[in-house]
Amino acid sequence: MGRIAGSSGARTAASIRRAGLRLIYRRGFEAMSLRELAAEVGIQAASLYNHIRTKQDLLFDLIREHMERLLAHTDLALAAAPAGAEDRLRAFVASHVTYHLERKHEVFVANFELRALDPRHFAAIVALRRAYEEKLVAVLDLGVARGEFRIGDTRITAYAILAMLTGACTWYKPEGRLTKQEVVALHTGLVMHGCLGLAPTEGRSGTGLAALSRDS
Amino acid sequence: MGRIAGSSGARTAASIRRAGLRLIYRRGFEAMSLRELAAEVGIQAASLYNHIRTKQDLLFDLIREHMERLLAHTDLALAAAPAGAEDRLRAFVASHVTYHLERKHEVFVANFELRALDPRHFAAIVALRRAYEEKLVAVLDLGVARGEFRIGDTRITAYAILAMLTGACTWYKPEGRLTKQEVVALHTGLVMHGCLGLAPTEGRSGTGLAALSRDS
DNA sequence: GTCTATATACCGATAGAC
DNA sequence: GTCTATCGGTATATAGAC
The missing domain is CATH 1.10.10.60 (Homeodomain-like)
Known part of the structure; x- marks a missing residue:
């Protein structure tokens, strides 16, 4: 019943x-x-x-589906972005933050319960995570190759960016004072300009972090 | 026996x-x-x-002592730093990254096992975390007040910086290709200049992220 | 302070009726 | 596909001898 x-x-x-x-x-x-x-x-x-089938399989399926959804979400965003590295980086940041703010539960489970997976399942998820990280590394490498970015270590920089962006969903609340769009804009500014808020070189200051009021 | x-x-x-x-x-x-x-x-x-006394008390004691050690570590670093906001921010970043690379186990337990604490213990740890976050917010506020930083939302920016810096200890390995000092320098550059590697305004490019070779 | 033995409860997973 | 009943095992924590 x-x-x-x-x-x-x-x-x-x-x-x-x-x-x-x-x-x-x-x-x-x-x-x-x-x-x-x-x-x-x-x-x-x-x-x-x-x-x-088992409790373990339930966990694995939930994490695997989250990772595949995240990968598809990113592919869609990057496919729609212009060819320039800065535009592609902005698209990646917006895609990542938006998805993570909307899928907080999935993100937490996928990040914190990996150690509960048996070795076989663990390896499968790590491969998907690696594939996701590679997408950002590729954008950074593109920017370096085109002379748009000056980055000493694109892999470590990618890890740092991902950690920062993912962190947003630990404090974000839909009913809080910041809208999703504001959180995206704020983190885009941090990725692009760092927290010192140096003036951007391309006249984008109107959309950057510095343009966001503390009371917005 | x-x-x-x-x-x-x-x-x-x-x-x-x-x-x-x-x-x-x-x-x-x-x-x-x-x-x-x-x-x-x-x-x-x-x-x-x-x-x-109980398994729960063991967890609480481990997390509490970690937080108190982290707070003391930061106080020491900030007490030794000059009064300028940029210097204080650099001191905070170096202190945070150094401590986190050396205390990976404590950091993971304190960040991922909070939900296993009962409400009373949970509240005590959250208060310590809040106190730690406030130290970074204060540095950022100082920089804004002195006109050194342009930051729209110092609290959210502080959360973003902390998430980025803490993330380093998820991949760092002492035997890896990067030294602790290089990881500190790399993340300092990211905090100060963002990943685009814009030229710093004060002739510090020699110590920034852009100065680190990928093969270092 | 350490040991053996145990209390009490819950765990994941299965068997078989309906 | 859902139910009741249960298996075999483990969990935290305690009692009491040494």
């Missing part, structure tokens, strides 16, 4: 994934019990096994 | 804390069992309770 009258198997499966993501985010993968998950969905614990 | 001949209670307690930190880092707080911890120390699980 499920909680949702007339629920089909597919609906139950979707409900398990949704509830599982939220519970893993809030309590941690190890701390979440399958009894707890089943109660949230409104079924008995044993019934979960009609939809998942 | 402890594993270490002649071990005193204080030595056992220190061993528990050291092993606990490593196990929580590697496996997660919920995934680490007290039997596992005791085996690592070389005693029986029941003997742990001569040194810790």
Whole structure:
């Protein structure tokens, strides 16, 4: 007797994934019990096994789908961006920040629960993460090759940028004082100009970090 | 019959804390069992309770001591820095990165296991984190007040800087190709100038990110 | 302060009726 | 596909001997 009258198997499966993501985010993968998950969905614990093979597989599927969605999201953004390195970097930053602000739970689970994966699953996710990082490295390398950027170590710089951008979803709240667009603009400015707010060389100061008022 | 001949209670307690930190880092707080911890120390699980009150208290103590050490480390660095905002920001960045590269385990546990704390302990750690963040916000505010920095939102910028700098300890390895000093210099450059590597206004380009070769 | 033994509870996963 | 019942194992924590 499920909680949702007339629920089909597919609906139950979707409900398990949704509830599982939220519970893993809030309590941690190890701390979440399958009894707890089943109660949230409104079924008995044993019934979960009609939809998942093991608890570990549920975690892996959630993370894998997040990574594949993130990769597709970025490909779309980069495909629509002009060929110039600065434009492509701006597109990457906007894509990354926007996605991360909208998928906070997925981001946390994918970043913090990797160690709960067994070696095989772990390696698969690391490969996807690597592929994502390479997209940013490629943009930075392009900028260096075109003489637009001066970067000593594009890989480490890419890691630093990703860490900074991802950090936004740890404090962002939809009902907070900053809109998503403002968070994107603020981080774009930080990536482009650093926190000293040196005047940009191309007359873009009107859209940069320095243009954002503290009370906006 | 402890594993270490002649071990005193204080030595056992220190061993528990050291092993606990490593196990929580590697496996997660919920995934680490007290039997596992005791085996690592070389005693029986029941003997742990001569040194810790509960598993939860062990976690809290480890995180609290890390935060207090970090705060003291930063105070020392800032006390030795000149009064100018740029110098103080450079001192903060160097202090933060250096400490984080040397205390990777503590940093991970303090950042990723907060949700395992009960509400009372959680609130205490959040207060310490807030105090730490305020130190960077104060430096940024000083720079804005003195006209050295142009920053629209010093709090969000501080969060972004902290996320970027802390991220370094996720990939840094002592035996890797970059020295600690190079990692500090690289991140200082990113904070000061952004990834576009615009020429600094004060003739510091020789020490900035752009001066670091990819092959260094 | 360490040990052995154990209390009490929950865990992931399975069996089999409906 | 969901249910009830349960298996075998482990969890934190405590009791009491030495």
